[in-house]
Amino acid sequence: MSEASSEYLAPPLESEGPPERGEQEALRKKPKGLTNMFSIFTKGRKKKGQPSAAKTEGKPEPEPQRGDLLSTAEELKAALELGRLEAAAPLLALERELAASAAAGSASEEELVRRQSKVEALYVLLRDQVLSLLRRPLEVAPERLRQALAVLAEQEREDRRAEAAGPGPSALATTRPRRWLQLWRRGVAQEAQERLDQPPPADAEGRTEAERAFLHMGRTLNGDLEAVVERLKPLFPAEFGVVAAYAESYHQHFAAQLTAMAQFELLERDTYLLLVWVQNLYPNDIINSPKLAGQLQGVELGSLLPPRQIRLLEATFLSNEVTSAKELMARALSLESQHWAQDVAPQRLDGHCHSELAIDIIQIISQSQAKAESITANLGVQIKPLLWVELAAFLRSYQRAFDEFLERCRQLGNYRATVMANINSCWSLRTFIKQNQQTPQDLLGYLSKLKSHGFDTLLQSLVERLQPLFKNFSHTRWAASEKTMENIVRTVESALPEFSGLRDCFREELMELVHRHLVKEYIVQLSKRRLVLKTAEQQRHLSGQILANADLIQRFCTEHGSLATWLHQALPTLAEILRLQDPNAIKMEVATYATLYPDFSKGHLSAILAIKGNLSSSDVKSIRSILDVSAGAHGPHKSLFSLINAA
Structure with missing residues (x-):
């Protein structure tokens, strides 16, 4: 707290209890007011140029008696008016x-009342000075402050002594306990109110009125309490509880202000800030600093707001x-979709097509999560499932918008780059979901569909170029199968630069799809039932060709x-089935194959066995029966034969 603000850390002079300041104010307006009360210090003394009553009557003026307070009271009054607090001891x-x-x-009795009036008038002076x-x-020299505090402490002790002694003589008015310590604490409370109610300084950062009020009150409270701890506590007697007095006063008024604010309809940002102050900044950064x-x-000190009010604010937040x-x-999705439709070229980041979507x-979800957690950890737990519901809804909308773009915007110049940018976006979203969701399967499912549709689009032209090349297998009756496969591989290789805009991980996934497509189409050609080999030698030759092509792929x-x-065993195992001649050996190979590829069906097996023209129908039936035992997939698996029509 600055020196300028330190002047506020003190109580006002208004008070309750004997003698009341309000009563003294009233006395000033009456003939027997405080001003006239001090005239009793001069009663019985002659005015300048006026003979004394004793001299008028011809009698000598008596010497002051031991108990006469006139001269002593006058000296104390003069000392107190000069701020000399050492007068407190003789006054007591x-x-x-x-x-x-x-x-x-x-x-x-008349003399006692007169003398008590003098004493009480002096106490008014002393109280006001202290x-x-x-x-x-904070503006008072330490020694001077210690002197005032010593007087206050002495008066507290005298209050306790008087209360313990019981009522005094009936001729005297009851003036104890004076309770100056209560007056000081009441003044602290009033000063806290004045400090916190000061208008906040002008703000050039666009904060709302409530935000400026929160910031002002928080800074004032924190700075003032730290100043009390650092500079006042060492000077104040421990029994005064100076830190507690200031903390309680500031807390009570801060709480009153926030309670009043909470009654009105707040802006969203103000609701958040109010909760942050009540639940986090005040208890953690100030009280527990x-x-x-x-x-x-x-x-x-307790909470700044009652629990019910906090729950209502949290629900609103x-x-x-x-x-x-x-x-x-x-x-964000609407803006991104507009860019797609307007054929805006996506950015390039590290050579890859990039979208900010x-x-x-991720920032929207993370910031909302962080805002809730900045209030309380429990509120962060509450908001998380609500945000994930909205994220799932967004991903559904994203998938629909992307599918619509794929269907309608094929003619755009940046079509393929936009597709790759959106596929690349799946990486960031997938990583975020896996790191923050315990059961991410549903959310990842939307991304998988979006990515899959994007891959299909990117590969469509390549698939169309490969289709006539694969047909050469059947047209040439496999005579030049190795040359055909080399042509297929060269065609794929020439297309790979088209996918350079993908992130490395997605190029790997795309290459796996190409790999699967090559294996699948090769099996499709084998399964067309156009090739029947009746001798073991022919079958061994075809098996060798398949192995060579499989190795090339x-x-x-x-x-x-x-x-x-x-995919490595997909073609070599089929080659082995074609090479083997013993039905039992073929059965064992088929059983193993079915465990590797659970979607390998009897229809697929029948198409392969049709190539072996030297198998009897009973052998074929017996071999097929092995799939009755091995049929059915056990757990998740990747599709291969389910993509091949077994008819």
């Missing part, structure tokens, strides 16, 4: 001497935040990034 002595005189009955110093304690935590132990996230994601969506695809090791 006067008060006690007065009580003793009353108890002894050594003075008349409390005025405590009003701006390194400078204050140890000083506030045992001080029961969740609703606002989820709605906002939904609208922001829809807006995935980044935008595998080497080429692996060299270009395919990780589809699951």
Whole structure:
């Protein structure tokens, strides 16, 4: 807290309890007011140029008696008006001497009332001097402040002594307890209110009125309490509880202000900020800050808002935040779809086609999640499933919009680049979902469909170019199958640069699809029932050709990034089935094959066995029966034969 603000850390002079300031104010307006009260200090003394009553009557003026307070009271009044607090001790002595005189009955009632009036008038001066110093304690020299605090402490002790002693002589008015400590604490509360109610400074950062109020009150409270701890606590007596007094006063008014704000309809950002202050910043960054935590132990401040009000605000925040996230994601997709339709070329990032859509969506979800967690961890738990519901809805919309683009915008110049940019977006979204969702399958399913449709689109022209080349297998009756496969591989190789805009991981996935397509189409050609070989030698020759072609496919695809090791046995095992002549050996090979490719059916097996023209129908039936035992997939598997028509 700055020196400028330190002047506020002190109580006002208004008070309750004897003597009341309000009463003194009123007395000023009456003949017997405070001004006239001090005239009793001069009663009985002659005015300049006026003879004394004793001289008028011809009698000598008596010497002051031991108990006469006139000259002593005047000296104390003069000292107190000069701010000399050391007058407090003789004043207390006067008060006690007065009580003793009353108890002894050594003075008349009129004399006691006169003397008590003088004492009480002096106490008004002393009280105002002490409390005025405590009003701006940081501006007061430490020794001076200690002196004021010592007077206040002495008065508290005298209050307790008087209360323990019971009522005094009936001739004297009851003036104890004076409760100056309560007046000081009441002043602290008033000063806290004035400090926190000050208008916040002008703001050039576009904050709302509520945001500026929160920031001002928070900074003021934090700075003032730290100043109390660092500069006032070492000077104040421990029994005064100076830190607790300020903390409780600031807390109560801060809570009152926030409660009043919460009654009105707040902006979304103000609802969030109110919750952040109540649930996080105030309890964690202020009350439990390194400078204050140890000083506030045992001080029961509680929450700034009641639990019911907090729950209502949290429900409002969740609703606002989820709605906002939904609208922001829809807006991001709409803007991206416009770019697609307008044939805007996607950005390039590290040589890959890039879209900001995935980044935008991740930021929207992450920021909403972080906002909730910045209030409380529990609120972060509550908002997460709500956000994932909205993310799932977005992914459905994204998939539909992308499918519509694939269907309608084929003629655009940046069509393929846009497709690759959207496939690349799946990587960021997939990584984000896996890292943050325990059961991501449903969400990943939308991305898998989007990616799959994109791959199909990218590969469509290549598939069309390969189709006539694969037909050469049957047209040439496999006589030049190796040359045909080399032509197929060269065609694929020439097309690979078209996919350079994909991220490395997606090029690998695309290459696996190419790998699968080459294996699948090769099996399709084998299964067309146009080739029947009746001798074992012919079958062994075909088996060798298949192995050579399988090796060419595998080497080429692996060299270009395919990780589809699951395809490596697809063609060699079929070649082995064609080479074998013993039905039992063929059965064993088919059984093994069925475990590798659970979608290998009797129809597919029949098409392969049709090539072996030397098998009897009973042998074919017996071999087919092995699939009755091995039929059915056990667990998830990748499709190969399910893509091949077994008819």
